[in-house]
Amino acid sequence: MINIYDDINKLESTLRQTPEFKTLKEAVELVRSDEESKKLFTNFRDIQMKLQEKQMNGEELLEDEYMYLQKTAQLAQQNPKILAMLEAEMAVSKIIEEINRIIVKPIQSMYDGL
Amino acid sequence: MINIYDDINKLESTLRQTPEFKTLKEAVELVRSDEESKKLFTNFRDIQMKLQEKQMNGEELLEDEYMYLQKTAQLAQQNPKILAMLEAEMAVSKIIEEINRIIVKPIQSMYDGL
Ligand SMILES: [Ca+2]
Numbered sequence: 418m419i420n421i422y423d424d425i426n427k428l429e430s431t432l433r434q435t436p437e438f439k440t441l442k443e444a445v446e447l448v449r450s451d452e453e454s455k456k457l458f459t460n461f462r463d464i465q466m467k468l469q470e471k472q473m474n475g476e477e478l479l480e481d482e483y484m485y486l487q488k489t490a491q492l493a494q495q496n497p498k499i500l501a502m503l504e505a506e507m508a509v510s511k512i513i514e515e516i517n518r519i520i521v522k523p524i525q526s527m528y529d530g531l
Numbered sequence: 532m533i534n535i536y537d538d539i540n541k542l543e544s545t546l547r548q549t550p551e552f553k554t555l556k557e558a559v560e561l562v563r564s565d566e567e568s569k570k571l572f573t574n575f576r577d578i579q580m581k582l583q584e585k586q587m588n589g590e591e592l593l594e595d596e597y598m599y600l601q602k603t604a605q606l607a608q609q610n611p612k613i614l615a616m617l618e619a620e621m622a623v624s625k626i627i628e629e630i631n632r633i634i635v636k637p638i639q640s641m642y643d644g645l
């Protein structure tokens with residue numbers, strides 16, 4: 418009996434020990450503990466989620482909505498604590514993508530030439 | 532120095548040993564080696580990809596396109612070899628989702644209450 422959970426949990430534990438993970442955790446705490454940064458971030462995130470949901474329902478975004486999202490994103494990124502957090506998120510995302518790339522590669526290969 | 536690749540490769544190797552992975556591999560080979568099944572599947576997959584691309588570009592699908600996709604999917608699923616492959620894909624997808632759920636959980640938790 419193969420227990421894949423042992424390997425998943427091991428990987429999850431190692432991921433938590435990476436500098437990228439630790440940097441992100443610190444960056445999130447800095448945003449959380451600063452009222453202004455926290456507000457800018459949650460505002461941007463809430464708008465983004467609302468508009469993404471709309472898009473996933475097959476609705477096109479109005480130009481006004483798109484511009485408001487862009488502006489809110491711009492405002493958030495001008496905040497150094499949020500910018501640092503977004504950059505840390507990207508570094509962690511790269512690891513997650515790398516994990517997925519390696520994991521799904523043998524599955525994708527099954528379909529080669531099909 | 533943390534070498535996360537050791538853990539990723541270990542997990543990838545274990546995944547390849549699961550019954551779900553082996554069942555999928557056999558199911559894909561059965562589709563590949565049967566001309567009729569292969570044609571039905573690749574036809575469905577190609578249409579699905581084309582329409583998904585359209586949707587990702589923010590274009591809405593025409594009702595005709597949607598119905599054609601549904602019909603091609605229906606035809607494909609009436610083929611027992613393809614149906615078995617799609618079911619095997621779902622079983623493997625569940626494992627991949629479970630891996631991702633566990634891996635990203637500590638990242639998502641960072642944002643709790645934000
Ligand atoms: Ca401040």
Ligand SMILES: [Ca+2]
Nearest residue numbers: 565566567568
């Ligand atoms: Ca046949």
